[in-house]
Amino acid sequence: MSPVATDTHLGDDADPQGGNSAVLKGKGALVAEPDSQPEVPEHPTVQAVRNSKGPVDFSTLDFDSMSPQDLEKLYVASITKSQEPESTSVPARKSRTNSIFAPSTMPTESNGLSWDNHPSTMMVHLENITLAKPIKNVVVRFSFRHRKFKTMAAAYPSGHSETKHKFDCTYHSLLFDHLKVDIYEGGFFGSHIGRCHIRLSRLPQVLGDIEHTYSLNHRKAYTNPKLAGKDIGEITIGFSFIGGRRSNRERDQSISSGLANSTPSLHNGMRRMDTDGFAVDVSAMDTPEQQADAESFMEYYKQAQDDDKSMYERSKSFDDSRSVISMRTTASGPSSQKKKKKAGLIAENTLLGLKEVGELASAFFGTGWKINKRDFARSLLFVQKYYGKYHPNPRTNDIVTDERQLRIACYFLNFSMASYGSLILNYFGYGKGYLKDFFRPKMDSNTACEHLGLAKSDMLVWEFNLELFKPQFFICRDPKLNAIIVVIRGTWNLHECIVDVCAEYEPFSHGYAHRGFLRCAQYLEINFLDQIKAWVKQYKCSAVYLSAHSLGAGVSSLFTMILSGHLQEFRDISGNDKFKLKCYNIATPPCVNAELCQEFEPFIDNYVNENDIVPRASWGAVCDFRDLIITAHGLLNEKGLSTQERMIRLANHHTELKESNEHPKVFIPGSIFYLYKTSRVRSTSTKAPPKEDEVTEEGLTGNEYVDDIFPHYLVERSSKELFCNIQFKTNFLWHHLPNKYDSGLRKAHDYLQEKRVADRKEH
DSSP states (O other): OOSOOOOSOOOOOOOTTSTTGGGGOSOOOOOOOOSSOOOOOOOHHHHHHHHOSSOOOGGGSOOTTOOHHHHHHHHHHHHHHHHSGGGTTSOOEEEEEOGGGSOOOOOOGGGTOBTTEEEEEEEEEEEEEEESSOOSEEEEEEEETTEEEEOOOEETTTTTTTOEEEEEOOHHHHHHOEEEEEEEESSTTOOEEEEEEEEGGGSSOSSEEEEEEEEOBOTTTTTOHHHHTOOOEEEEEEEEEEEEEEOHHHHHHHHHTTOOOOOOOOGGGOOOBOTTSOBOOOTTOOSHHHHHHHHHHHHHHHHHHHHHHHHHHHHTTSOTTSOHHHHHOOOOOGGGSOOOOOSSSSOHHHHHHHHHHHHHHHHHHTTTOOOOHHHHHHHHHHHHHHHHHHOOOOOOOOBOOOHHHHHHHHHHHHHHHHTTOHHHHHHTTOSSOHHHHHSSTTHHHHHHHHHHTOOGGGEEEEEOOOOTTOOOEEEEEETTTTEEEEEEOOOOSHHHHHHHHOOOEEEETTEEEEHHHHHHHHHHHHHHHHHHHHHHHHHTOSEEEEEEETHHHHHHHHHHHHHHTTHHHHHHHHTOTTOEEEEEEESOOOOBOHHHHHHTTTTEEEEEETTOSGGGOOHHHHHHHHHHHHHHHHHHHSTTOOHHHHHHHHHHHHHHHHHHTSSOOOBOOSEEEEEEEHHHHHTSOOOSSOOTTSOOOOSOOSOHHHHOSSOOEEEEEEOGGGGSSOOOOTTTTGGGSHHHHHHHHHHHHHHHHHHHHHHHHHO
16 A cells, blocks of 8 residues: 555544543632631541540441541541540451462452542551461561561560551552561571561551451462461561542642631640641640651651642643643652752663662562573463463454544554654655665654655654653644644653653542653643644644654653643634544553543544554553463473363463452553454464453354455454453564554555445445
């Protein structure tokens, strides 16, 4: 197929006013808090906790109806109750579990954990140690992410009864991370006694105090089944989750509505306030211990709120129409704030990014990952064989038959390919030759202009400077479309690899997003949103389009969400009530929660090529894949099993992982279109073991496009749920290349065109 002809008018795309975009409307301006605040009655749940005479079961409380201020009061009330003489003899809630092997109980809003209201600090108390073989002295080491605390040797069993340690925690860590506790024998040559892994998401509650008793396991229990059942002892650990965290969105609503909690006076008529003006009733606490606990809580809470406040301070120089979404996020990365770089070989931003990558790596590999390189390669090949033979890609058979849609996708794909520079563009089959493009000045921007048919004056911004959390992109004006086009490059250097791996779930709008991509989107908003508005006004543009590949597609999706909050302003400054905002992405990585995906379907189109692994590689999916590797390693070491039996047991474990939602996923935002070749579908076995959520169709499907015997490419409408699990096939990286997308889309377009002509001749 020759280069796709340009459609100078993109026609009736989905109206950006459609969907649920109304939730993003608003200026996001702060409303001054009134001097006199109305009295707000105390929540009934808080009153019940204050008046209760026994221990409080937090799992039965109605957290959905409580505001963040009520949760603060609830925590203070729980401190007061725990210090009362009549309640001192009541132990904290206890439960017993077999460490990491216990059934999973995922956190829900009923147990106090949600994305926008979660603890920021975890206090760990060592209550008791019971060993099968008593010893004289013991040493305890706590490990959480990259932080480690090791106690001094103390007498067994009560020498560590007052041991306490504090760890910072995030919503992401509460979902995925483990607390690792190691017990050593005291002395210079003290040996390792036992270990337990505690998955935070398996705790029944994350509000208030709780105690658990865990069985100690041998540290090689993961690789040696004989050691797994060895009786070593038990350890009782108490948890105190404090410093409730709430979203900026809720804070906006509470401030703009003029409602705030009453602020009781402290001694001498003074009031103790946190950063938002919500008070804690310290006067109701009679003992110094109670006041000290409350002061400690407010110190942690104030630090958490300062992080949120910094987002407003960084954006105060902009007008009130600044994005509501970005200001509501708690991301505080280096891209959002200009800092003076310290002299050194590595920039401060890069050091911060490497530190965050190290934290995630510690959490990822610190959960019993004890497989050597040889066994890892063997297990990986076994999992690849399982995916290739028994786990075909799910399909919907809802084929796209509109040739024009594919032409539009190919047109914007050209912009994404041009962002990789002249040499890579030549590798993709475009350009004027490696040598000719290499030795001319400004080779990349000039080659891009020639490839896209733009004048040099149409290239408005060409930003490809190396800096962490700063995307590589260009912005141009397309006279044929009368539009501003923002194009963001995918992963191409070490800085962008770090952005990819900074995959922690960060609060964003009324959900959460990929932290690395979110910081890049915030950089674009802070530094170029006003310029985009100025260009739209200057050229009287009728649309803003975005196009990207891989990492750039994740960033462009989030930036599109930010721009959607300014859609009405774009229409006002352009004088066009039909002003459009649309994003065309290929190989988009999962980056937001399910609710945000649905809301922005009218704004974002995503194309996924067959076995491309990137659109399926969320942090939760990678954790599932890690568990599959560990399970495969155990099955390969188990004697007496045939290959088929191992495959069936691995498939059963995989199904359990997907159904249990053991590791929560993020999804591809917007509408999804799946590109595949029919010959590869027909050559894939769909025999045992069949699963309910997998495609097991054999023979004819009833769809004339799919049933065509001649091998061809098709594009079908798909859904985000079909791309939340990794498909580990042999060509998973090859299918990620932009030129493979370009070739597949063009071949799909040619097939539809040829079939239309053939059908016309028949009739």
